[in-house]
Amino acid sequence: MMQTLRHIKGFRLNMSGKPAPEIDPLKDPQTLGILPDRISHITPRLLVKEGDMVNIGSLLFVDKQNPDFKFRSPGGGRIEEIRFGRRRRIREIVIRRDHQERFERFERLDAGQIKTASREKIVSLLQEGGLWPLIRELPFRNIARPGSNPKGILVSLGSGEPFHPDPSAYLRDQEDLFNVGIESLKRLSVPVDIIVPKEVFPVPDWAIPYCRYAVEGGYPAGDPGLFLYHMKQSAEENLMWYVAGQDVLLIAELLSTGCYPIRKIMVVAGDAAGNPRHLVTRIGSPLAHIAGHDPGEGPVRIITGGIFTGYSDTEQHHVGYYESGLTMVFERKEPEFLSLFKPGLDKPTYSRAFLSRIKTGGLRFDSDYHGEERACIGCGYCAEVCPVRILPQFTFKAILAKEIDEALAHGLLDCTECGLCSYVCPSKIDLTEMMKQTRAGLFKELERR
Amino acid sequence: MIRIKRIFDRLRPHFGKSGRFSGLSPAYEAIESVFFPKLRPVQVSPMVRDSLDVKRYMMLVIVALMPHYAFGLFNVGYQSQLASGLSPQFWPSIRIGLKTVLPLVVVVYAAGFAWEALFAGIRKHPMSEGVLVTCALFPLTLPPTLPLWQAALGISFGIVIGKEIFGGTGRNFLNPALTGRAFLYFAYPAQNSGDTVWTVIQSGGAVTADAVSGATPLALAAAVEKGQDVHMALESAGYGLMKMAFGLYPGSIGGTATLLAAMGAVFLVTLGIANYRIIAGCIIGMLGTALLINLAKTGESLPYLSLNPFHHLVMGGAMFAFAYMATDPVSSAHMQGARWVFGMGIGSLTVLIRVFNPAFPEGVGLAVLFMNLFAPLLDQIEINLRLKRRIRNV
Numbered sequence: 001m002m003q004t005l006r007h008i009k010g011f012r013l014n015m016s017g018k019p020a021p022e023i024d025p026l027k028d029p030q031t032l033g034i035l036p037d038r039i040s041h042i043t044p045r046l047l048v049k050e051g052d053m054v055n056i057g058s059l060l061f062v063d064k065q066n067p068d069f070k071f072r073s074p075g076g077g078r079i080e081e082i083r084f085g086r087r088r089r090i091r092e093i094v095i096r097r098d099h100q101e102r103f104e105r106f107e108r109l110d111a112g113q114i115k116t117a118s119r120e121k122i123v124s125l126l127q128e129g130g131l132w133p134l135i136r137e138l139p140f141r142n143i144a145r146p147g148s149n150p151k152g153i154l155v156s157l158g159s160g161e162p163f164h165p166d167p168s169a170y171l172r173d174q175e176d177l178f179n180v181g182i183e184s185l186k187r188l189s190v191p192v193d194i195i196v197p198k199e200v201f202p203v204p205d206w207a208i209p210y211c212r213y214a215v216e217g218g219y220p221a222g223d224p225g226l227f228l229y230h231m232k233q234s235a236e237e238n239l240m241w242y243v244a245g246q247d248v249l250l251i252a253e254l255l256s257t258g259c260y261p262i263r264k265i266m267v268v269a270g271d272a273a274g275n276p277r278h279l280v281t282r283i284g285s286p287l288a289h290i291a292g293h294d295p296g297e298g299p300v301r302i303i304t305g306g307i308f309t310g311y312s313d314t315e316q317h318h319v320g321y322y323e324s325g326l327t328m329v330f331e332r333k334e335p336e337f338l339s340l341f342k343p344g345l346d347k348p349t350y351s352r353a354f355l356s357r358i359k360t361g362g363l364r365f366d367s368d369y370h371g372e373e374r375a376c377i378g379c380g381y382c383a384e385v386c387p388v389r390i391l392p393q394f395t396f397k398a399i400l401a402k403e404i405d406e407a408l409a410h411g412l413l414d415c416t417e418c419g420l421c422s423y424v425c426p427s428k429i430d431l432t433e434m435m436k437q438t439r440a441g442l443f444k445e446l447e448r449r
Numbered sequence: 450m451i452r453i454k455r456i457f458d459r460l461r462p463h464f465g466k467s468g469r470f471s472g473l474s475p476a477y478e479a480i481e482s483v484f485f486p487k488l489r490p491v492q493v494s495p496m497v498r499d500s501l502d503v504k505r506y507m508m509l510v511i512v513a514l515m516p517h518y519a520f521g522l523f524n525v526g527y528q529s530q531l532a533s534g535l536s537p538q539f540w541p542s543i544r545i546g547l548k549t550v551l552p553l554v555v556v557v558y559a560a561g562f563a564w565e566a567l568f569a570g571i572r573k574h575p576m577s578e579g580v581l582v583t584c585a586l587f588p589l590t591l592p593p594t595l596p597l598w599q600a601a602l603g604i605s606f607g608i609v610i611g612k613e614i615f616g617g618t619g620r621n622f623l624n625p626a627l628t629g630r631a632f633l634y635f636a637y638p639a640q641n642s643g644d645t646v647w648t649v650i651q652s653g654g655a656v657t658a659d660a661v662s663g664a665t666p667l668a669l670a671a672a673v674e675k676g677q678d679v680h681m682a683l684e685s686a687g688y689g690l691m692k693m694a695f696g697l698y699p700g701s702i703g704g705t706a707t708l709l710a711a712m713g714a715v716f717l718v719t720l721g722i723a724n725y726r727i728i729a730g731c732i733i734g735m736l737g738t739a740l741l742i743n744l745a746k747t748g749e750s751l752p753y754l755s756l757n758p759f760h761h762l763v764m765g766g767a768m769f770a771f772a773y774m775a776t777d778p779v780s781s782a783h784m785q786g787a788r789w790v791f792g793m794g795i796g797s798l799t800v801l802i803r804v805f806n807p808a809f810p811e812g813v814g815l816a817v818l819f820m821n822l823f824a825p826l827l828d829q830i831e832i833n834l835r836l837k838r839r840i841r842n843v
Binding site: 052063139232233234235238303305306309310311312329331332334336337338339340341347348349350351352353354356365366367368369370371372374375376377378379380387389391393394408409410411413414419420422423424425426427428430432433 | 451453482483484485488489490491493494495496497498499500501502503504505506508510575577578579616617618619620719720721722724726730778779781783784786828832835836839840841842843
């Protein structure tokens with residue numbers, strides 16, 4: 001029985017460059033990579049060095065605090081390069097593929113065994129297989145601590161953010177595998193609830209009975225944090241685990257085949273993408289490989305992950321552990337002459353200060369701030385758009401004044417890090433980044449205790 | 450466009466770090482960015498940002514004020530022609546209006562811009578757009594006969610004391626334009642209040658004693674003596690409801706046009722720049738308080754107490770202040786509920802000051818400033834109430 005949950009806030013945006021639903025297979029790339037720097041709340045300890053030979057599923061690095069959080073190689077071949085960022089942070093491990101890649105073998109379970117397996121068994125198989133980090137924990141969005149006792153697991157089929165793979169694409173003909181994944185998650189904690197943003201995605205018919213909740217409203221409808229905020233009755237329910245829809249399939253693949261999964265469905269979309277569509281490709285592919293041809297209209301920004309939560313990298317980099325979407329937008333080359341006085345039929349906005357609000361067609365986004373940074377003028381757009389009713393215009397001042405208790409009382413830990421407050425801010429204050437960093441600092445402090 | 454770009458390209462080096470005018474670089478950049486907004490590629494997520502910025506936000510308020518300037522130019526000249534015994538035709542009126550208003554605007558902008566540039570230069574901050582709105586609002590609240598030096602002094606006080614010493618736009622808690630106006634009112638009452646300051650008298654006309662007494666409706670209503678009817682008194686001086694709504698009578702330069710202000714309010718609310726809660730709160734507070742006073746009056750009380758609530762609304766600069774001053778996002782309340790209370794406080798205080806304080810014919814400016822002081826308190830109350838309902842997550 002599907003329940004509909006209404007959330008009134010959020011943002012319905014209107015972006016052109018939507019991906020076509022067809023899935024194209026993509027050739028395997030020459031190199032594969034994994035980006036430890038993009039996995040939040042861990043400190044990686046490298047277990048390989050440049051020149052080492054690895055198989056698919058060989059151990060590459062672990063978390064220093066929790067060595068059970070293992071990260072495995074998405075490909076077989078030679079470690080070509082380990083790229084470091086500032087202060088020797090490990091940015092990227094690049095593997096040059098062999099023609100003949102070999103798999104590491106892990107223990108496999110059949111469907112019956114999964115149904116009767118103990119919690120410890122599933123935990124250890126996932127940790128050993130390198131997929132445990134796909135399960136994350138609210139409120140900090142860290143990798144789930146196996147010892148914690150969550151009130152359930154939320155499987156999110158997307159949040160309506162442009163652009164991520166469509167559940168109708170990655171769930172197509174995957175009923176059995178999805179079922180295996182859900183059964184194994186049920187061994188970890190119950191209930192396992194599947195949430196889907198109502199307006200954005202259609203799901204295959206077979207999946208409808210699985211979906212417990214449909215969330216109505218704009219982005220980030222379907223986000224686990226938002227769902228929890230609206231559903232929780234008491235403070236005990238704050239601790240929850242969550243998994244992304246497609247990752248359930250990866251978990252099922254690992255458990256039922258004993259092989260580290262190497263392919264998933266990704267999406268390449270946005271105005272600057274030559275051919276916006278779904279792709280099935282290797283996990284950890286280089287961005288250039290997925291992005292395909294440059295349409296040649298000037299500099300392009302590749303955003304890995306969605307436009308609100310993703311990060312941008314150059315074409316030489318690879319897709320991160322959690323990401324499954326590339327959104328390509330144009331970089332603005334020239335300032336627009338006297339744009340201040342234009343009605344702005346083509347300017348995307350949350351406010352009503354441009355005529356684009358009456359336009360129904362898709363709008364072109366670019367990766368410019370569209371203004372200089374100013375002091376907060378108290379317009380209140382951030383509080384209006386916040387899906388979990390934080391008051392960012394007050395909370396950020398509490399953070400700047402180091403009044404963390406006050407920020408917490410405002411609901412800092414309910415923050416879904418959706419990015420909408422930063423997006424709408426006319427003073428161009430990086431509110432989300434401030435919240436994210438404060439949350440990360442708080443997590444570190446709590447973990448040390 | 451290319452020609453303009455070339456001019457900026459030629460000027461830019463002089464305002465650079467080693468240029469001759471490096472101290473003026475915030476002022477230069479502010480001007481350049483109006484023509485060519487600076488490109489700033491986003492580096493932290495979210496990787497796309499809204500098209501709205503503070504510049505556009507403020508620019509739209511100035512756009513909303515343009516009809517008031519057009520009206521003000523005409524009205525100043527029209528009243529001057531009438532009072533000087535000349536023919537109140539359109540073009541001569543506009544000419545007198547321009548002659549009176551333009552110097553005021555130029556002086557106000559020059560002084561305001563200079564202060565903002567000075568503080569921005571010292572702080573090494575970019576110049577904020579708020580000053581442009583302040584300088585657009587301020588002249589509209591002034592009497593047309595004001596000496597230019599007083600206009601300069603007023604805007605200087607408003608910007609420096611009302612805003613800059615607290616850190617500039619966004620950190621002020623008072624409306625800077627009203628702060629400057631209130632300063633002038635208290636420091637130079639002779640040039641800022643009374644019956645004679647609202648009309649420019651030209652020499653050479655056939656001046657009649659009767660025409661010169663250009664009392665404003667607010668002053669008239671306050672002066673009605675016991676036993677008389679306030680509505681009759683206004684009516685006999687020519688102040689009907691419609692006339693006051695159009696605002697074609699002696700008063701501050703652009704503030705008397707109640708209908709224009711209402712249209713401006715609708716414009717700003719439609720575009721999401723002004724908050725409708727504040728404006729609606731103001732109107733409700735004003736009508737409600739006026740009604741209560743109507744009900745409370747006895748035969749012994751002043752006739753002003755019996756003035757129709759709608760007369761209050763159309764008289765003087767109330768609607769102008771509701772639409773443009775009360776809705777200043779920085780100095781108003783920031784929470785939605787607090788905005789209602791904030792508005793109602795303004796409306797209600799305006800009526801109370803007008804009726805019970807013979808020294809202040811127009812109370813709306815002081816009412817806005819007074820409620821500005823209370824806005825943080827109102828916000829705090831609402832936040833506390835709201836946080837109590839929240840399920841803790843620590």
